[in-house]
Amino acid sequence: MDLDEIAAAGDQKAKADQYRAVLEQAVASGDAAACRRFVDHVLSDAVPLVLSRQLLLAFAQSLPQLAPDVQRDVSTYALDKVHPRAVSYEEQVSAIREQLAAVYEAQEEWSKAAQALAGIDLDSGMRLLDAEYKLGKNIKIAMLYLEDNDAVSAETYIKKASSLLAACKNEALELQYKTCYARILDSKRRFLEAATRYYELSQVGKRRIGEHEVSGEDLEQALLSSIKCAILAAAGPQRSRMLATLYKDERCAKLALYPFLEKVYLERILGTAEVEAFAEGLATHQLAKLPDGSTVLERSVTEHNLEAASKLYNNIYVAELGALLGVAPDKAEAVASRMVMESRLQAIIDQVDGLITFKAAPEPLQQWDRNIAAVCQAVNAIVDDAAAKGIRLS
Template structure:
């Protein structure tokens, strides 16, 4: 039996007389007060300090006592008691002192890792502002030895990112996750984890419409998606990629991506439920991006695909899709109604002081005018488009140079001459007609020379013209030319 009057470093100064069943070694207050700790009775007990140490002297004393313990397991447990007291106090100064100590040379690396891991997991118990300050301080202190604490840094950054995300500070959350080393050679990281983090960071940046930073991480994920078997992750990647193209105003490419997403047949992918509203939103986004895309043959093909999709008829923007597909000139009330359905970046002002929407509508109306007029003066075209004549000329010249519209410009007469695409198709038909006629002439010549018997000639005709006859049951081979000429 031992009698002593001592000091418990973790809780401050205590004056007490203990009756113990075992020799006295350093014990925390929690250990002394636990049942079965060896404490049988008190002979006078007075608390002179609060449970959480407030002075640097008390903290240093607690650290010294813990570091003096030889047994590693007991050492870790004692430090965890100190950590619990620090976390409960919600005191930034104490937390920083604890971090400084466990990262010092006084604490073995193995112990530091375990304590820092526990500390990182307990961060969520702190007040949000204190949590931010302490987490940032910890990351700063770890930086010189970050290679030794990669797992702990990962947990701290994820906790801090969750906090920023809960406060809708999307870019800060993304920046916190982007600090995770996904190419570390010190620990094993599988491709699924890499892709998950890249897509997560991209999605956070996209919440703030930051397409530049989002694209950087989606590009990293693009190297991993081909081998990914995780359907939910692959879908998230596709959505992010489509949104990035949309934000970068690559509207035609974005439309194709959105349309591909809208055609998903499964309604349950992993834990994710795909509802009809989400698919309808993707389809509406595809229609919107197609209308905003640069007018030309490629846009016309996508418009045809969307117009023939029965689902589009249920969309709110279907009337304008119909008019754009039918190449009708759009008036201001129709354009204003469509603009209400657009996002901010789709109405952004371009360097030439024209909005994205205005440019798309002007180009569409110009292309529609080319179907109605053989030629038109700059002044009349400007009036039709609602812009200055010189701007109308500039837009028309750009579309002609980019092969998005067929025509020529007479600057002397200030007139634009439009060419009909049907003329090119007619020339193509004439070339096919000439080829078929020449082939018929060759066959007639060979028949006259008697190079083939009547039976051989019959077999030859049957072989050469069987496939076309399945589609177009002509009466004779000369009918091929006559059919193509019509």
């Protein structure tokens, strides 16, 4: 029957059955034009809202039967047509967007898939959505953006997910969240934080979480990622602590990367050949160019070698330091001055003589004693001041 003839019929149940028959015929034919006509009619004033919602949901559920290109076409068309009245069709819009995202994902158009899901209103007051559903969608969107190396967009949605974690006790989603967050930190070159997150993931243990089986390969990959990020992190005490944790982990001794980790941990100067071998296993963003023209790895190796040199020499001329690090003298001085200012290197730079004098970092216990002495002196000063003002402290 013609769609207008069905609309003119009086029996609502018969109308619904006839509309579904037309929908099945349009989907079976794979005709995009027929599907678009059905959407136009269903959203017209000729169809009551209650019936319109049922038919549009049936349309969304029928989409997987269409060819991918046709499905993309009619899904996009339906979303454009329903947009002015989206508040009245939130469930239907969500179903269409999920099917459209699945098509984009299958075709590896990651950002388009993420944008399709991001169009779902998760904060609507019209529908009651549980925390688990919202958490799952935000994590999924973030992971899709990460596939296109869009860490900025991914971070937006992982932050939304973080606020939902407390209300959700789904262990599988929590694991996905931790994995996604570690990858975002890695992509944004916050390597020290990423190394910590990856190391936590490597300690999950082989077991089934939800539908996912955590394998030994997954744990090894997380451990390798932790090592790479720790090595790429800015030289300093925090990096040294992370390297110590990894070096003392028995699992690391079995990895091919262990000799390089050992040399970094023991603060030995790294050679060009071994650095190049290490670079072969790094991701694109870990080899990205920095504003000064060097790569992330080159900066990390230069800072590491400078810190290693501080253990070998009491002092060294800037020109000799540049030759040791394989960089120009002015760059060696710039790296050293930055590390000194950030309290990552104990040294004095004499620019007149072009000499860098390294100072030994204070022993932890000696620093602890000095801190306690400073607190005691501050308390005594307060007591003396109070006594001078006639205030008795019990």
